[in-house]
Amino acid sequence: MRPANEALIVIDVQNDFCTGGALAVPGGEQIVPQINALLDEFQTRVLTQDWHPADHASFAVNHPGKQPHEVIEMPYGPQILWPAHCVQGTRGAEFHPDLDIAKADHIVQKGFRPEIDSYSAFFENDHETPTGLDDYLSARGIDHLTMVGLATDFCVLYSALDAARLGYAVTVIEGACRGIDLHGSLEDARQAMLDANIVLEP
Ligand code: VGL
């Protein structure tokens, strides 16, 4: 068992990010068995859930004439447009059926405000609206996070960078993550995490 100051953060292991899903990450479902094993090791286990309303501003379909992966300018900066995914209450938004969600202590839903996306488990994409996760963890004396999940180069990356910035020691287990890899974003993500002193474990 890991010590009480450590938590496992499982990012967005949801049907829409797995094979057959609306925003499928190649091999997304392959990480589920390893994550289930990790859930047994940690005393504090947090899941995040991408949880968008159907009219969410990150969906290309809500911007006439725009296609997925085009970038638009939002008040908080550039935003990549995505296929509609993880719509609240749909099967695509549910956790992968094999993920052992009964072992989680806390679930953070994010991206539920129509006008702002939220990649990070800690802040929305304006980098200042908090999700409450930092308070939850610091109230429990947690200062070390191990992160796994989907996608390595988006929600795992932004969660890990924010956690490092907030002062947590952060480890990302790359074998228990899968990436989208848009225009080399996976290699950029690895470099950004290394630059932030995040430990990358195989
Ligand atoms: C994610 C793109 C859009 C992720 C979520 O979980 O990495 N990526 N929404």
Ligand code: ZN
């Ligand atoms: Zn999303």
